[in-house]
Amino acid sequence: MNLQRIRNFAGNYIFILPAFLLFFTFSLYPYFNMFYLSVTNWDGISSSVTLVGLENFKDIFSDNAVFWLSMKNAGVITFLALTVQNFLALTLAFLCDRDIKGGNIYRVIFYLPPVLSGIVVALIWNWIYDGNYGLLNHFLTMIGLGDLSRAWTSDPKTALFAVAVIHMWKGFGWGFVILLAGLQSIPRELYEAARVDGASGWVVFKNITAPLMIPVFILVSILTILGTMQIFDIIYATTGGGPGYHTEVPITRIYAMMIGSSKFGYACAMGVIFGVVLLIISMVQIRVSKMMRQV
Amino acid sequence: MNYEKMKRLTISFFIHLFLILVSLSCLFPLWWAFASSLKTQETVFNDLSLFPKNPHWENYFYAWTKADFGLYFLNSLFYTAVVVVGVILFSSMAAYAFSRLRFRGKNFLFLVIISTMMIPIPGSFIALYALLTKLRLVDTQLGYILPQINGGLALGIFLLKTFFDDLPKELEDSARIDGCGRFRVYWHIALPLARPAIAVLAIFNILAVWNEFFLSNLILSDKKLMPLQRGLMVFQGAHITQYPLLMAGIVITVLPVLAVYLLLQKHIIKGITAGAVKG
Numbered sequence: 001m002n003l004q005r006i007r008n009f010a011g012n013y014i015f016i017l018p019a020f021l022l023f024f025t026f027s028l029y030p031y032f033n034m035f036y037l038s039v040t041n042w043d044g045i046s047s048s049v050t051l052v053g054l055e056n057f058k059d060i061f062s063d064n065a066v067f068w069l070s071m072k073n074a075g076v077i078t079f080l081a082l083t084v085q086n087f088l089a090l091t092l093a094f095l096c097d098r099d100i101k102g103g104n105i106y107r108v109i110f111y112l113p114p115v116l117s118g119i120v121v122a123l124i125w126n127w128i129y130d131g132n133y134g135l136l137n138h139f140l141t142m143i144g145l146g147d148l149s150r151a152w153t154s155d156p157k158t159a160l161f162a163v164a165v166i167h168m169w170k171g172f173g174w175g176f177v178i179l180l181a182g183l184q185s186i187p188r189e190l191y192e193a194a195r196v197d198g199a200s201g202w203v204v205f206k207n208i209t210a211p212l213m214i215p216v217f218i219l220v221s222i223l224t225i226l227g228t229m230q231i232f233d234i235i236y237a238t239t240g241g242g243p244g245y246h247t248e249v250p251i252t253r254i255y256a257m258m259i260g261s262s263k264f265g266y267a268c269a270m271g272v273i274f275g276v277v278l279l280i281i282s283m284v285q286i287r288v289s290k291m292m293r294q295v
Numbered sequence: 296m297n298y299e300k301m302k303r304l305t306i307s308f309f310i311h312l313f314l315i316l317v318s319l320s321c322l323f324p325l326w327w328a329f330a331s332s333l334k335t336q337e338t339v340f341n342d343l344s345l346f347p348k349n350p351h352w353e354n355y356f357y358a359w360t361k362a363d364f365g366l367y368f369l370n371s372l373f374y375t376a377v378v379v380v381g382v383i384l385f386s387s388m389a390a391y392a393f394s395r396l397r398f399r400g401k402n403f404l405f406l407v408i409i410s411t412m413m414i415p416i417p418g419s420f421i422a423l424y425a426l427l428t429k430l431r432l433v434d435t436q437l438g439y440i441l442p443q444i445n446g447g448l449a450l451g452i453f454l455l456k457t458f459f460d461d462l463p464k465e466l467e468d469s470a471r472i473d474g475c476g477r478f479r480v481y482w483h484i485a486l487p488l489a490r491p492a493i494a495v496l497a498i499f500n501i502l503a504v505w506n507e508f509f510l511s512n513l514i515l516s517d518k519k520l521m522p523l524q525r526g527l528m529v530f531q532g533a534h535i536t537q538y539p540l541l542m543a544g545i546v547i548t549v550l551p552v553l554a555v556y557l558l559l560q561k562h563i564i565k566g567i568t569a570g571a572v573k574g
Binding site: 009011030033096120177230237254259271 | 340386419422545564
């Protein structure tokens with residue numbers, strides 16, 4: 001072993017040193033520590049930490065209905081995002097793929113809500129939904145539907161849907177941009193060849209567009225699910241999880257358990273369970289997408 | 296023939312009508328916030344005009360000074376600048392090593408970093424908070440900056456490594472023969488060539504840091520350290536009724552994002568779509 005070679009080797013490691021120092025400290029260590037904390041009853045302050053085994057997990061499964069309700073709420077928002085939001089995104093992508101005038105302007109405008117922060121979007125929508133001065137109520141009164149007016153985000157009947165609408169408004173432009181890029185990556189020659197062969201619009205869609213778009217659509221779906229299940233900013237700045245627990249989502253519950261109740265260990269266990277749920281969902285999606293590609 | 300043309304025109308009319316309606320729904324809330332920021336507390340709930348007759352521009356002065364949005368703005372600017380520079384520097388170094396240099400465990404380390412991008416780990420913020428407490432970094436600028444630099448690394452390394460892999464090596468090889476050390480080759484040759492990829496990386500991180508709320512909410516409680524998103528929530532909590540000033544604060548928050556977006560929207564859209572369609 002000569003000195004030159006060792007120096008050479010060490011020099012190469014210097015390039016990755018800052019990145020890995022940060023990565024080990026702020027990613028890997030917290031990840032593993034989270035699993036450890038999830039089997040303790042740590043309160044976040046005291047220096048004594050007692051191992052409680054799977055106690056936290058048992059309690060979450062048997063005695064934490066609110067957490068599972070929060071999972072369901074996030075599921076409802078996710079379902080709406082998957083269907084309504086992605087349908088809108090797909091429709092707009094198809095329309096803008098037809099070489100229409102001003103296509104680029106539409107694209108710039110539709111991607112505007114996604115670049116705004118959840119807080120900004122939520123604070124503006126708070127005013128739209130306000131019970132006393134809200135624009136929505138004002139509009140309903142104007143068109144003679146004043147009976148419907150209410151405080152949209154504090155009425156248990158509408159709160160979850162109101163929040164979902166904000167989330168979808170912020171998100172559809174993102175799906176639109178990716179789906180449009182997918183459509184535009186399909187070679188135009190394929191369409192022309194099909195037309196020369198006399199294929200109808202439906203046949204072209206079924207045999208060219210759909211098969212080539214399925215991977216893109218699945219990717220958008222996975223990212224929609226992962227993003228929506230972990231929704232926080234919009235909820236925090238509009239309803240804070242209320243009224244009651246009607247708009248609680250997993251992250252607001254974990255956050256409340258940690259900051260509000262100082263149950264750090266318990267909150268970690270919730271995080272672990274939620275992470276596993278997300279992992280299962282994305283693995284199922286990937287499996288399904290592989291199956292569909294084979295068909 | 297005439298009928299065909301009529302039909303096509305009608306379809307095109309309805310398509311544009313639909314697209315314009317969706318566009319208006321995107322633009323209206325923003326314009327509404329802007330118009331409201333120019334009204335007074337007395338008129339804001341009754342005067343629903345979209346172009347206020349007597350615009351009260353002084354609201355911006357009050358928002359900037361009395362409501363502390365000036366302070367939050369400078370904080371946001373500081374955090375964004377430091378995090379973006381950090382992400383670009385550290386991830387380009389690592390990406391260069393992963394693409395060009397030889398060292399033990401290279402593939403494994405790369406895989407570990409990239410896998411954190413794919414596997415969702417919600418709730419690790421609790422352990423992160425515990426760590427920051429131990430390091431006495433809660434409620435400090437450094438405590439807010441370092442985790443965010445780390446947060447940008449995975450995407451940065453992935454993006455830049457892919458870019459370096461596609462670059463021809465000849466230029467670097469000849470520089471090395473001329474006696475340039477590794478670090479000089481990286482700094483003077485590889486890094487300038489990577490400018491397009493760095494631009495994409497920079498834009499993504501600028502937007503991410505500027506819009507970040509969760510971490511600032513978790514660890515910053517000193518008003519003097521807060522970025523804009525956090526400042527907006529604090530102001531809303533304390534002065535729920537001062538709508539024009541809140542809306543002015545929102546406009547102050549959105550304006551830089553809007554500028555960056557409109558100037559660089561081609562890069563942004565290229566960036567998201569390239570990553571998504573390829574991956």
